[in-house]
Amino acid sequence: xxxxxTIVAAATPSGRSxxxxxxxxxxxxxxxxxxxxxxxxxxxxREARPAIWYDLENQPVDQVVAxxxxxxxxxxxxxxxxxxxxxxxxxxxxILTDALARGVxxxxxGEFTRRAFLSGKIDLTQAEAIADLIHxxxxxxxxxxxxxxxxxxxxxxxxxxxxxxxxLAELEAHIDxxxxxxPPEDATGPLARLHKIASELSxxxxxxxxxxxxxxxxxxxxxxxxxxxxSSLLNALTGQExxxxxxxxxxxxxxxxxxVPHLPFNLTAVDxxxxxxxxxxxxxxxxxxxxxxxxxxxxxxxxxxxxxxxPDLPAELLALLTPERTLLIxxxxxxxxxxxxxxxxxxxxxxxxxxxxxxxxxxxxxxLGEILVARDLAPGAEDLVVGVRHAEAMxxxxxxxxxxxxxxxxxxxxxxxxxxxxxxxxxxGEIIGRIDNERMLDKLFASxxxxx
Numbered sequence: 025x026x027x028x029x030t031i032v033a034a035a036t037p038s039g040r041s042x043x044x045x046x047x048x049x050x051x052x053x054x055x056x057x058x059x060x061x062x063x064x065x066x067x068x069x070r071e072a073r074p075a076i077w078y079d080l081e082n083q084p085v086d087q088v089v090a091x092x093x094x095x096x097x098x099x100x101x102x103x104x105x106x107x108x109x110x111x112x113x114x115x116x117x118x119i120l121t122d123a124l125a126r127g128v129x130x131x132x133x134g135e136f137t138r139r140a141f142l143s144g145k146i147d148l149t150q151a152e153a154i155a156d157l158i159h160x161x162x163x164x165x166x167x168x169x170x171x172x173x174x175x176x177x178x179x180x181x182x183x184x185x186x187x188x189x190x191x192l193a194e195l196e197a198h199i200d201x202x203x204x205x206x207p208p209e210d211a212t213g214p215l216a217r218l219h220k221i222a223s224e225l226s227x228x229x230x231x232x233x234x235x236x237x238x239x240x241x242x243x244x245x246x247x248x249x250x251x252x253x254x255s256s257l258l259n260a261l262t263g264q265e266x267x268x269x270x271x272x273x274x275x276x277x278x279x280x281x282x283x284v285p286h287l288p289f290n291l292t293a294v295d296x297x298x299x300x301x302x303x304x305x306x307x308x309x310x311x312x313x314x315x316x317x318x319x320x321x322x323x324x325x326x327x328x329x330x331x332x333x334x335p336d337l338p339a340e341l342l343a344l345l346t347p348e349r350t351l352l353i354x355x356x357x358x359x360x361x362x363x364x365x366x367x368x369x370x371x372x373x374x375x376x377x378x379x380x381x382x383x384x385x386x387x388x389x390x391x392l393g394e395i396l397v398a399r400d401l402a403p404g405a406e407d408l409v410v411g412v413r414h415a416e417a418m419x420x421x422x423x424x425x426x427x428x429x430x431x432x433x434x435x436x437x438x439x440x441x442x443x444x445x446x447x448x449x450x451x452x453g454e455i456i457g458r459i460d461n462e463r464m465l466d467k468l469f470a471s472x473x474x475x476x
Contacts, residue, residue: 028102028139030056031131032123034116041111046119049136052127053103057092059126067092077107079122086115100136101143141457148457149177152411164288164402165238168409176408180228181456184221188425188449191217195442214441218429221448225422232415234403237322241290242402244392245321247314249335250298252327253355256379258282258295260388279317286386287393289402294321299338315340322401324350325392326372331359334368347371351395353388355379414455421451 030050036043048056057067061075062082069092077085086109093104109115124130134155141151153172160166171177191214246254262282284291296314318324318341326345328335344350350372354365357376375391377384396402403409410418428444431437 030128031135032120032128033131033136034120035106036111038113038116039111040113043108044111044116046107046109046116046123047131047136048105048107048123048128049098049100049102049131049139050128051103053092053105056123056126056128057090057105060122061090069094070097077109077119077122079118080125085118085122086110099145100139101145102139147175147178147181149181149414149455150175151457152413160238162238162241162288162290164405165290167288167405168238168403168407171408177410177414178456180224181452184225184421185449185452187217187221188445188452192442192445192449195438195445199438199442215429215432218425218432218445222422222425222429225418225425228408228410229415229418229422231403231407231409232412233400234407234409235411235415237289237402238409241292242323242396243321244284244291244293244323244325245314245318246293246295246325246327247318247341248298248327249329249337252298252329252335253353253379254295254298254327257325257327257353257355257377257388258293260377260379260385261293261392263385279313284389284392286389288405289393289396291392291396293325299341311338318344322349323396323399325353326350326369327353327355328365328368329356330354330361330365330376331356333362333364345369345372347373348399349401351375351392353377417451417454421448424448424451 028050030048030052032046032048035045035047054066057063058065060077060079061067062078063075067073067075067090072089072091074087075090076087079085089108091106093099093106095101095103098104107119109119120130137146137151137154140146141148150173153169156169157166157173160169194214246257248254258280261284263285279294279296281292281294284293294317296317297311299311299314315338324344352369352372352374354361354374354376356378358378358380373395375388377388393402397404424444424447428441428448431441431444
């Protein structure tokens with residue numbers, strides 16, 4: 025690698041805290057350690073050592089804990105130094121200023137992670153996962169980022185790459201060495217492997233639909249007729265008295281939203297105004313907003329008072345109540361059900377609840393979480409969610425491999441199939457940020473006795 029600048033940055037947020045961390049990376053680290061700690065010998069690598077940072081005027085800045093990382097084993101692959109100082113912003117600023125005065129420059133955003141990628145310590149999916157890990161706002165988003173950071177997607181890409189290189193090696197052998205003592209060309213094996221890899225790629229690419237749900241959360245609209253129990257449902261889901269509950273119909277005139285706790289993904293519930301025929305301009309305005317919220321939501325909870333006759337809902341709402349994105353909450357299950365309810369929207373899944381005093385709150389949250397996963401609106405615990413960039417590269421690779429498979433169908437066009445395989449490899453390389461073309465040659469010579 026070319027000679028790097030030595031960079032410095034605070035690794036913890038600005039503001040007062042008990043401790044703060046400053047990171048330094050680059051070739052000046054060994055010299056800097058001797059200068060700022062007034063030592064003739066270097067700090068032992070990978071050991072936390074107490075030390076005093078002295079500025080250029082030999083004035084103590086702070087008593088710190090320093091860890092030196094040597095080239096090859098650090099996060100970035102370079103000589104690095106991590107300083108833990110007291111979390112006074114003035115101290116952090118003094119350390120940064122002194123480092124700059126000694127020839128170090130401020131790091132650009134993400135530059136430490138970029139150096140780790142360029143030095144081969146992590147692949148591109150892991151580099152992206154670091155940002156996801158920092159910004160994860162739910163348990164499932166955190167778990168997904170941790171799996172990507174651990175290299176799970178990179179290992180899948182390596183496996184697909186190895187399998188595709190094997191296919192390409194076989195194809196290239198018949199192209200480049202037609203006179204050698206090779207087995208007869210048979211497209212059956214490569215054809216099946218290409219279809220299998222393409223199918224796996226397409227399957228993983230489909231998980232990207234959950235990427236937005238992990239990043240931004242799922243929006244849930246609570247809809248229905250007035251006085252059906254929508255506000256009670258919101259309070260039950262959130263575990264708080266967020267909405268006023270009254271026996272008087274039509275008390276909710278505007279929508280109210282709140283986060284639903286105790287789920288592994290972010291879920292925001294929106295309580296909306298009841299939908300009915302009304303002459304009140306204010307209530308009509310509220311119902312218009314209810315429909316807008318229902319249209320924008322990922323999922324709908326239709327709350328129905330099951331002890332009464334089915335409500336007369338507006339056609340605009342009925343058009344949104346599809347089985348895939350709607351759950352009918354049959355409320356007031358402690359009362360006898362109205363006979364006509366069994367024929368009301370029979371295509372919708374029903375969940376019978378009693379929202380009186382929140383007694384079914386936990387059951388409601390648990391069932392809702394399970395339904396959102398079952399309806400594929402939220403990722404399951406076992407799902408590895410890929411990003412949109414990853415999915416696009418996977419789909420392009422799958423497209424190239426299906427094209428290669430097409431060229432291996434009779435009549436066999438080996439050269440065109442090989443070209444499409446190489447395109448597929450390029451797209452796989454885009455996912456992790458690199459592709460080693462020498463590996464194809466290794467596969468080729470390991471598979472066939474050529475050049476005897």
